[in-house]
Amino acid sequence: MTRIRKTSDIVYKNERITLYHEEVIDPNGNDHIYGRVSLNEEWVYIAALTEENKIWLVAQHRYPHDYYSRELPSWWVKKTETYLQGAQRELAEECWLKAESREQRMTFHQANWITDDTNYAFIATDLSPDESHSPDSHEKFEKRCITLEQAYNEICEGKIVEAVTCAMITRLYFERRE
Numbered sequence: 001m002t003r004i005r006k007t008s009d010i011v012y013k014n015e016r017i018t019l020y021h022e023e024v025i026d027p028n029g030n031d032h033i034y035g036r037v038s039l040n041e042e043w044v045y046i047a048a049l050t051e052e053n054k055i056w057l058v059a060q061h062r063y064p065h066d067y068y069s070r071e072l073p074s075w076w077v078k079k080t081e082t083y084l085q086g087a088q089r090e091l092a093e094e095c096w097l098k099a100e101s102r103e104q105r106m107t108f109h110q111a112n113w114i115t116d117d118t119n120y121a122f123i124a125t126d127l128s129p130d131e132s133h134s135p136d137s138h139e140k141f142e143k144r145c146i147t148l149e150q151a152y153n154e155i156c157e158g159k160i161v162e163a164v165t166c167a168m169i170t171r172l173y174f175e176r177r178e
Contacts (some may be wrong), residue, residue, distance in 0.1 A: 003027065003034070009054070016040055016076075039117040041076040042149040045085040047105075047168045048097055048124045053176050055169065056095045057160075070154065072169075074123070087122040090109050092130045093142050099124030106171065110163050121168050148173045159162035 003024040018038040026032040050054040056073075062069045073094035077086035084102060091097050101124065108119040123149040146154075152173040154160045160169065 003032070006031075010174070020169070035114065037115045037117075039115060040085070041079070042085040043074060043117065044077050044083050044090060045072045045074040045119060045164050045168065046091045046099075046102075046124050047121065047172060048091055048099060048126060048127055049148075049172065049176075050145065051125075054145045055148055055151050055172070056097065056143060057093075057151065057153055058094050058141045058143050058144050059110045069162050070160045071165040074164070077120075080133040083120045087120070091124055092096075092132060094141065096129060096131050097124075097127045098130035100126035106164075106168060108164050108167065109117065119164050121164055123168075123172070148176060 001003075003020055003026055005024050007023040009019055009021050013019050016039065018040060020036040020038065022034045022036060024032050024034050046115075050056075056074055057063065057070050059068050059070050061067070073090045075086070075090050075093075077083055081089065083104065088098065088102065091099060103123050104120055106121040107122050108121065109115075110117060110119060148169065151169045155166050155169060160166060
């Protein structure tokens with residue numbers, strides 16, 4: 001049995017999230033309350049790999065945890081874009097690259113116990129320079145290109161902790177290691 005929603009009230013809303021307070025009947029038939037965060041847009045990640053199996057990462061400040069996060073280029077998909085177009089835009093904005101070859105590799109629900117978010121991760125290869133986009137006005141980040149092995153080791157050392165980035169790097173590391 002799934003949870004049956006009895007009521008759903010918006011507690012807070014802005015351009016990015018909506019917070020709901022909901023009364024539900026739980027799988028055991030008991031009344032229960034639930035808080036749910038709805039992300040108003042979907043998120044894309046893009047793992048840009050060089051011919052030498054190096055991966056492009058960005059480091060940027062993440063406000064909720066107040067630290068600089070090492071992660072794949074990522075951001076919200078605009079309402080006018082496909083997931084692939086959003087991933088390509090982020091690659092250009094954050095790494096100044098374009099990719100001739102792009103493929104969706106993974107789909108994620110990061111915190112499925114509290115959010116309804118869906119994240120899409122792409123791999124990009126056959127890279128070339130692209131300075132046609134500039135970063136969003138609210139973003140400031142550093143970019144770097146490191147080997148997949150180094151990126152995987154940084155996950156193991158706790159230096160890279162963002163969930164989708166960790167999953168994509170781990171998958172690519174084991175798929176491509178020699």
